[in-house]
Amino acid sequence: DIQMTQSPSTLSASVGDRVTITCRASQSISTWLAWYQQKPGKAPKLLIYKASNLESGVPSRFSGSGYGTEFTLTISSLQPDDFASYYCQQYTSWTFGQGTKVVMK
Amino acid sequence: QEQLQQSGPGLVKPSQTLSLTCVISGDSVSNTRAAWHWVRQSPSRGLEWLGRTYYNSRWYSDYALSVRSRIAINPDTSKNHFSLDLLSVTPGDTAVYYCARAGGSDAFDIWGQGTMVTVSS
Numbered sequence: 685d686i687q688m689t690q691s692p693s694t695l696s697a698s699v700g701d702r703v704t705i706t707c708r709a710s711q712s713i714s715t716w717l718a719w720y721q722q723k724p725g726k727a728p729k730l731l732i733y734k735a736s737n738l739e740s741g742v743p744s745r746f747s748g749s750g751y752g753t754e755f756t757l758t759i760s761s762l763q764p765d766d767f768a769s770y771y772c773q774q775y776t777s778w779t780f781g782q783g784t785k786v787v788m789k
Numbered sequence: 790q791e792q793l794q795q796s797g798p799g800l801v802k803p804s805q806t807l808s809l810t811c812v813i814s815g816d817s818v819s820n821t822r823a824a825w826h827w828v829r830q831s832p833s834r835g836l837e838w839l840g841r842t843y844y845n846s847r848w849y850s851d852y853a854l855s856v857r858s859r860i861a862i863n864p865d866t867s868k869n870h871f872s873l874d875l876l877s878v879t880p881g882d883t884a885v886y887y888c889a890r891a892g893g894s895d896a897f898d899i900w901g902q903g904t905m906v907t908v909s910s
Contacts, residue, residue, distance in 0.1 A: 685854070718896035727887055727900035728836070734894065771836060775895055778826070778838035 686710050686774050690781035696789040703759040705784045707772035712752045718773045719748055719757045721766075722783075728771060732757065762786070791815035793888050793901040800907050801882075807875040807908070811888030811901050818864045818871055819844045824891040825871045827862060830903075831884035841891070842871055878908045 687710040697703050707717065715735035720728035730739045732748035735755055745760045759766055767788055772781040797809035811825070818825060824843035830836050840852035842862045852860050859876040875882060886904050889897040 716895070718894075720897070727889075727903050728897070729900075730894075730896050730898050733896035733898075737894070739894075739896075739898065773836075773896070775891070775897075778841075780836035780838070782835050 686713065686777055686779055688772055688774055688779050688781040690770075690772055690784050692784060693782065694785045694787060696787055697762050698789045699762055699764055701762045701789075703762050703766075703786060705757045705770055705772075707750075707755045707757070707781050709753045709755075709774055713774045713776050715751055716775050717748075717750065717755050718775060719746075720771045720773065722769045722771065731770075791890065791899050793890065793899055795886070795888055795901040795904045797886075797904055797906070799905055800909065801878055802910050803879055803908055804877055807873070807878050807882060807886075807906055809873045809886055809888070809904055809906075810870050811872070812868070812870040813890075814869075816890065816899075818842075818869055819866055821845055822893055824895075825862075825864070826889045826891060826897065827873045828887045828889055828897075829882075829884035830887070833881075834884070837884075839873070839875075880908045882906070883908045 689708045717735045719732040722728040736748045747758050769783045769785045771783050792814045794812045801807045824841045826841040827839040840862045842850045861874045864871045888901040890899040892898045
């Protein structure tokens, strides 16, 4: 199985901050990577697919990059609605990272 | 607008079968450009993919190694839904279970609302 490792596990930030979350795959997955946002009691929501493609309706402050084994999710200016957990997922065999919780500093 | 609506019991006894259904609206379970997945989430395992079914000239299913010996995911074209059966459950199967669609992007673009399933006597 391909293992996905996210860092950090928790990120403290303020509204307006630029936030970056990293995801590392145990072997190359090309660009078969998605990012999801999850709020308590809700299903995950797709933000980014194929590493860098913004899902329809997702604000442009979210962006993704990377190829092979190293990927990043960036929020250019953190908004109050962005405090949530974020997960990467490789979709060659569908494993998820362990998540990054973005909390208020 | 595509939606997935889950149904099924929230409590299952150990050694019994966990059965959930995911009803599709706004799409078809037979859509050759989609696949229909089940995922679960628990504090101990995080988000864990369980399996999928999809149609491409015939029906296919793929399952996670961790549950392969005791899982079945089946489509029902007459009711436009797909189901999850997980056999011989233990307390370790306690989790929130989600159904999801992998659409044209192959990522999970539509999710069900989630069902909390507790395995306990």
